[in-house]
Amino acid sequence: MRYLPFKHFVAGMAVFVAGCVGALAQTPSLSGIGRAPTPEELAVLDKGAGPSGKDLPSGKGTAKQGAGIYAIKCAMCHGQNGEGITGAPSSQTFFKAARLGGGNATPKWQSGPRDPNAPPEIISGSFYFAFPTTIWNAIAVYMPQFRAGSLTPDEVYSLTAYVLFKNNLIKEEDVMDRETLPKVRLPNRDAFVPNRIEDLQDWDKRGCRLPYGVCP
Template sequence: MWRCNAIALIILTVSHPLAAQSPTFGVGRGPTPEEFRELATAIAPDGGGLPEGSGNVAAGREIFAAQCARCHGPKAEGDIGPVLVGGQGTLRTARPLKTVGSFWPYATTLWDYINRAMPFDKPGLLKPSEVYAVAAYILNLNGIIGEGDVMDAKTLPKVRMPNRDGFVPDPRPDVGEKARKPN
């Protein structure tokens, strides 16, 4: 009897997720080719994949006030969202403060994250030039770029982040035959 119950449980466990994903219920849809392209876009540390557009600190200040300050505070000092400024010199202390200015190794990562995930309640809302502007504002608040600097696909990858050299490459293989065999 227990074998019948076990077999029935296995069949239900395997078939239930498959049935829930079938078009029978008319719930959801697959991504369109355009939506898939947007999701598959990768922004490299050297700026590969960055779109056209540009933004400056002044424009970023206005966009940040309208779209970001409600979570991150008016000067990115944190509120219900994380702190985005400060923390330089704290990474080797007992209480490191990991912010854009203290921890992130590449400015292009900031652009990519804002573009994909912010504002939290409306990700993808900002146009590329607005993302460049918000990135410029946050970089300026961290003392990384000047008030008059303009960020675009050429200038953003050239920004030298304070922690760029703070990461150590892990030489261990993570795939393939070497990963399965001890040295």
Template sequence: MGAPSNPWPRTVVGLFASIALLGGSVLAQGPSYGLGRAPTPEEIRAWDISVGPTGDELPPGSGTAAEGARIYRIRCAGCHGRNLEGGREPRRAPRLVKTEPGRDVDPWDAGRILPYRSPYATTVWDYINRGMPLYQEGTLTADQVYALTAFLLYRNDVIAEDLVIDAESLPQVEMPNRDGWAPLPEWKPLSPRLPGYPF
């Protein structure tokens, strides 16, 4: 029987071969996948349309509840119902006018979209502007969005019928549930779940 062969030379050669292959593949990589391009400033501006609570981003324009009622009948009633009562199957859109929730009322039918789920009136304008009408988003003018916002706020007893809603008056509208919101508690990764926090 002969002496056992030394495995070190083969291990060292294998290690260097692996490093060479890995290094070659790293050097062959390009800086990107070659897909897409950086958006132009104009393209960014077209999508940078969110409106905050202060309303600084609101465009010029104005509208009243009476104007909004006409626009609602044409552009919104097909899904949300003639009297903001919510749509019927198969296009079930939520109710837009508040109701008193009863014990057996489905939360979807309780009308909690407005004014309870919007801490700021600018949130209503922003949602209509970016998300409505469904499948035709972005087709409403700023004046139409102001008018629809005025109509919805009026129908939910938040503003007077004759109030003109514009970039100055909308941020000043006091929503009834503005103080009913709590900030998200601070959480750090690997921290235990916060007591009393549902998720």
């Protein structure tokens, strides 16, 4: 290789560096990558509602209507009466089978062994969750398993009403719709800390980082 004079080398490096800096200074535009989803695609994907209920679709249902749908689409895993079946495909958690109804107690700290004479405590989802829209989400987004998200809004309102009814939280003929569902008050709402959703993201105020890195 021919020897390259140093001054040429310096000039070459200066141009190279200037080129690099120039290239870095302007990030190329990413427009054109990705496409707009079609309204049908958005509708299929856009399931679920927050506690305010603003994402709830139009529709309605009662527990009476929900019972009919439940018998066909849900009872094989969740039991004839919402009692849950051990070993069913949906019994995926550490807890008992997917029990839906019959709730009669909110969760309590267990310091010692349970009193054998006390009536059995059934802590169903409705007696644990903070918001009724979580029941909606479980049915509208997660269920039925292997056909998740396949129920219509009317079906989901009916089944949500059915679950609430089976936990004695609403009456069998109460109509659940986008106005009435968010207003149902679940028994365990005030157990959660921090109680307000607005406070959830303030880690330092919550004291999560210290002393062990676990929220109090």
